[in-house]
Amino acid sequence: MKHHEILIAGFGGQGILFLGRVLAVAGMLEGHEVSWYPSYGPEMRGGTANCTVIISDEEIGATISDRPGVCIVMNEPSFFRFAPTVQPGGLLLVNTSLVRAKCEREDLEVLSVPANDLAKLYLDGAEVTNTIILGALLAWRPIVQRESAERALAECLRGKREKLYTLNLKALEVGWEFVEKGA
Amino acid sequence: MKHHEILIAGFGGQGILFLGRVLAVAGMLEGHEVSWYPSYGPEMRGGTANCTVIISDEEIGATISDRPGVCIVMNEPSFFRFAPTVQPGGLLLVNTSLVRAKCEREDLEVLSVPANDLAKLYLDGAEVTNTIILGALLAWRPIVQRESAERALAECLRGKREKLYTLNLKALEVGWEFVEKGA
């Protein structure tokens, strides 16, 4: 039975909530139960944002998770706050462009993706670190199919400029390739 | 066991509430349980006022009475409204100076006192019809002793001008005499 609890955290402006939404839509398109739940309110005034996405084959009860199985940290404060909460055996995906600290837990699978650097390198520094991370995540662990993620991107960017969609597809590719080819 | 439920009704300005208070204080001075309860609020905007005084040897439950044993009506609207509510066998005291209608109930004791006329006749038309009525009531039925009423008047007029007290004593006397001598 499929059941993923994914926590995504970082600065506001890093597209944390969007990344979560794309994941959730992809899960929905595949016919799973999904939920998306953001941090909200003055917490965001501090400049951080996070959200929890659950993709499951069972009706979803709680939409938050105190022990996420997958945790994506896009900056250092999030790393310190959330890395300790990941479920033993879980996956910690770290944006190493912004997180210098090293994870000392031995019971986690850690995937390091220098998303900002990849963006600079391959995408003129465009603000798509979130989608790069998504590509990397899906390449590492097929929570949803890559093509579902692509359809989800299309859906979530509906009404936006075409260019943006193309850019995000590229970013997905960059992340994906980074993992496939060598992370 | 002493138990009197007395309803007093008339125009605002006729001293209805004061009359009730004097009665209640007199009862209190005699060591009875007493309560005083006025009509209040916009009802008074229509220019009428009424209150219920209960004097009893038992703790008082309800402070209103849907079947008062004694009812004083100081004007015609009050007569029409309250005369029908008096307990069979009860006492209806009517200020005949202002009430032209006649009581058609046969089951009541009716005491007619032309209070305004008496005031004109004996007291230069001073506004003490209420105390005249009180005098008449007590002469007819000793709900409280006359001297208790006099002490109550003193108490209720404490801080007021001495003259007023004297005037009210006279008014009590006028009402009393009216009944004693001939009503």
Added chain:
Amino acid sequence: MEKILMRGNEAVAEAAVRAGCRLYFGYPITPQNEISEYLSLRLPQVGGVFLQAESEVAAIHMVYGAAATGARVMTSSSGPGVSLMQEGLSCLAAAELPCVVVNMSRGGPGVGNIQPAQSDYFQAVKGGGHGDYRLIVLAPSTVQELVDLTYRAFYLADKYRNPVEILGDGMLGQMMEPVTFREPEFPPLPPKDWAIRGKGGGHRKWIVCLDLDPKGLEELNLKLQRKYRLLEEQEANYDTFGDPEPEILLVGFGTVGRILKSVVREGMREGLKLALFRPITLFPFPRAALFEKAKGVKGILVVEMNLGQMLEDVELAVRGKVPVFFLGHTGGVIPTVSEILEHVHGLLREEIRV
């Protein structure tokens, strides 16, 4: 001690002054206007402050400010005005600020009318505002008890750092009865070292009613709950009267409580086995005592000037052990002794026997 014939509204005002209340903020509403009218003259005489607020909303927050300084402070209103105070009361409870609120309640819902009613029971007792908070709620049934409970209200407010509501009604506020002002003796209270009075030489303090951290806010709530449990253990209060082994137990508070006393008296004269259970504290509700008292009775008749509010607390107290019946009036209609007695007869004849 001298007895004075005094109107309920004026008596509560005088008692408040004698209890040390020095600030009053309120907005006119019938049937409790005599409270402010009395205090507008009386408070300045003792160096206190009477201020007519622009609304009940403003009034309750003025109370919040004054209470935060550690002063004894009061407001009063009726139905609609008390509804407007619900957010403020929730804040006062959250900040654990002592104060006294008088509700001389009247016919509702809506603007309703100004005659006596008890239909604000739920609001007062369950908490009409948001959040898990409680007021201490006292329900006097005579003017003398109104005076005595006013002293007590200020004491309990300070002792438990909790807002206290005195739940009266138009009848209690408007009627006159003889009263004496016996100053009660209460155990000494702890110093109000939490009060905000400017930091002076010492450390600064603050009083707030928020905590954006769920853990912190939950802790506050658990602390409040402990206080409410303590109140239930220590302060639940009631009055009983009548046959020690009644067939029918009458339950009513405030104005109805006194009417029920007459019913019991009248009924006993007729040979009925009746007793009265009159909660004096509505929160904490005297659950345990009522459960005890209900043992062995054939039925309980709850009478209220509403359509069945305290009824729920009675049912919760007796836990299905005894049948509970209800008689209510609302909208300013006051139940009469004869009507209730007739109802009791009816119960004895039909419902219970069957």
Added chain:
Amino acid sequence: MEKILMRGNEAVAEAAVRAGCRLYFGYPITPQNEISEYLSLRLPQVGGVFLQAESEVAAIHMVYGAAATGARVMTSSSGPGVSLMQEGLSCLAAAELPCVVVNMSRGGPGVGNIQPAQSDYFQAVKGGGHGDYRLIVLAPSTVQELVDLTYRAFYLADKYRNPVEILGDGMLGQMMEPVTFREPEFPPLPPKDWAIRGKGGGHRKWIVCLDLDPKGLEELNLKLQRKYRLLEEQEANYDTFGDPEPEILLVGFGTVGRILKSVVREGMREGLKLALFRPITLFPFPRAALFEKAKGVKGILVVEMNLGQMLEDVELAVRGKVPVFFLGHTGGVIPTVSEILEHVHGLLREEIRV
């Protein structure tokens, strides 16, 4: 039908528009701001009116005015804002004006915080305002149910001429789930011939929420009570899930209801005999159904994001026949599946067996 991933707050807003709501008045407060933000764009598109009021007090009385014209109208808020609406809600109930109020509730009391909570149950269900009135209270537990109950809320409001409160919480408002907008088919409603629209050629009408005559006001109250009884008979609604003959019956509403579903699933996997009873209408509370369902269970565990409010209605429903236990969190803390399950184990081990 197409599924869209939608935030609870936006879903309720869209459903309202589809249900024919054409006026919205409200004042910002977290965690429900997306409702107004959505409607500020959406309502003008369908010829409707979005107006940000100067306060919740103003908002609820704007609702009163618009409802009096017979229009479908809505407001939304959270805890403190809903407290400020209590007088207005009492007036709406008294005037029998249909409208929908959404409370995405948050941690209280006082300003509290903005995380999910269920501690406004008493306020919503018992009536936080003055007087003997009730709101119809609906408690959705998923975004889809939020949509469906929003349609229903407008229908029930019009059918019973009564304000309806949708009692959600910050979690339901903020989370996204897939939804479809199936337009439900409801039986036809009577014409709103009571609506105030200018007398035109006909006779003039008025809508007021007062009656200075106690008899008249009592009559209104009795009429309202008959309506509430009718609601209890006809509209009480709930959901059940799990073992048909459970040892432990879990009871919770809204967000907790969905968490309890996971608990039941998890517990059954472990071999426990568990079931869920989830009230969907909080007023009318599905008393009779719960009483039935409780038969034969060893115990009931009520879980709420407050410190025991619906608990009282559960106790009233089971009338002492079954032991009722409670687990609560408050202040924005959300109970977890594992915690609840542990509690269930504890009950089975100790409290019930003993």
Added chain:
Amino acid sequence: MKVVFERPKTLLEKPFTYCPGCHHGLAQRLIAEVIEELDIADRTIGVGPIGCSVYIYEFIDVDFVVGAHGRAPAIATGIKRSLPDRIVFSYQGDGDIAAIGTAEIIHAANRGELITAFFVNNAVFGMTGGQMAPTTLLGQKTKTTPLGRDPQVHGFPFRLGECLSVLEGSAYIARVALTRPQFIRQAKECIRKAFLTQMEGRGFSLVEILSPCPTNWGMSPKEAVDWLEEKMIPYFPLGELKVKGCDSREAP
């Protein structure tokens, strides 16, 4: 014989419930007359106050809504937004409009809400028995200022009209009295202008009507009228406080 004066038909044929000498009735007569003359009774909706004039709906022959104390401007807003082609007016006392309802009237005016507000200023809370109102004059004795209003304690008489005139959304603000026939004539003209302001879509309109409360002032009706002229008018000067020009939108 020609009619010099007859009771307008839009004023229903029943005796007012106000005290002798109270101007609530007079104010309502003028409103009824203007409604009749503008021939708008069929599409006019009134919003009543909580105060002595709560029963206004029993007197003026148009549809009415009455809600909570002080909230008439919000209720009127709800009605007007729902039915923009109706003519909506509110009627409030000084406690209703200038104490508890301060925020609602200010923001209705600030929004330029197309409603017409009538504000009966009698310097006292009438219905509740004569407590201080925001408009109570300095030194004036009321039930809650037994020694007279003291600005150090109770603040100053509140000039709502002036306050509203500052706001951009208000288009017509006037203050009138009804103590003499010529004042009454002027008052009626102001009431008419206020309605027209609404009908022409020019913005928010309000007429403040100074009014005696003999009962709570403790005066005879004549004394009250004299006191109003001597004491109130100097502090609350009569006249049009604000008249905003017509805009290009069509007249009715």
Added chain:
Amino acid sequence: MKVVFERPKTLLEKPFTYCPGCHHGLAQRLIAEVIEELDIADRTIGVGPIGCSVYIYEFIDVDFVVGAHGRAPAIATGIKRSLPDRIVFSYQGDGDIAAIGTAEIIHAANRGELITAFFVNNAVFGMTGGQMAPTTLLGQKTKTTPLGRDPQVHGFPFRLGECLSVLEGSAYIARVALTRPQFIRQAKECIRKAFLTQMEGRGFSLVEILSPCPTNWGMSPKEAVDWLEEKMIPYFPLGELKVKGCDSREAP
């Protein structure tokens, strides 16, 4: 070396919780400085708002009370009436003071309540995420005016300062901005005068502080400051709106 500028001691040593470029911190620094310079920290009580600056009590080193949204003037009144010799100030955003709290601030001013109010006008509801405030400019886009504020629908930007200046009880009303060093100097002077107005018992005082909200305006801090100067100041002109003369009562 001489000190040109140092953080005042009355401002506690912790980082502000506001967004980058937000002037809430700057405003609080100035208040803290004036309190320090007047040497009144020991007897000053602050009343906080509900809004982004709800945590003001964590920053200024005086006693504080925070209650419900919009009610700071009422709370301050309760405190001042209880402790008349303390210095009481409130601090509120535009939603707090000019929307939900309209009645409270108007009546506090009208009473001439001896408190000092600081009103941070950022033309938007900050804490709740950028909805329209009463002070939102015409055409300004916010979360609840997605197409810009339209006066026909949402009314006009509310000039609270001007409104309060009409009232007899207000003694000192000023509007300032903090976008340039010289504005900041003037602002501090106004803050000082406001406190002195209270200390001299002259009446109610208020300083309105125009402030950027880069987050909710969707601008960089620099753009926000420029927008404030270009758009806000013309509608909300800076300066002293009202200065009532000293009366004969003693200075502190």
Added chain:
Amino acid sequence: MPRARVVINREFCKGCALCTYACPRGILVISRDFNSRGYYPVMVTDEEHCAGCGFCAQVCPDVAIAVYRE
């Protein structure tokens, strides 16, 4: 002098006497009989002298007077 008629609704009148002060001819006085609501309504002493000005009707708070003129 034009002939005029003043019609007083005795049941509506509350005897406030404001019309008596408004009448330039001084022909209105409070009567000594009260009406069914207990008020002493006003009456015209000398209709012949009525100017038909309508002032009385204008100032009557209870709209109890109608005035007609030839």
Added chain:
Amino acid sequence: MPRARVVINREFCKGCALCTYACPRGILVISRDFNSRGYYPVMVTDEEHCAGCGFCAQVCPDVAIAVYRE
């Protein structure tokens, strides 16, 4: 030119850059290292040129700058 010192509290600074516009000498720039709260604080490029005017400190919303002068 008087010698002056600008002391920046890197942890308080949120990198809003308002000081960089206020500085008449243009010697403040945003640094490329973020602080523990994730902000990129400002830094002085050329303290020698500092006028000691204190404008930067005056306009700093986070009161993160102190300025000293000889």
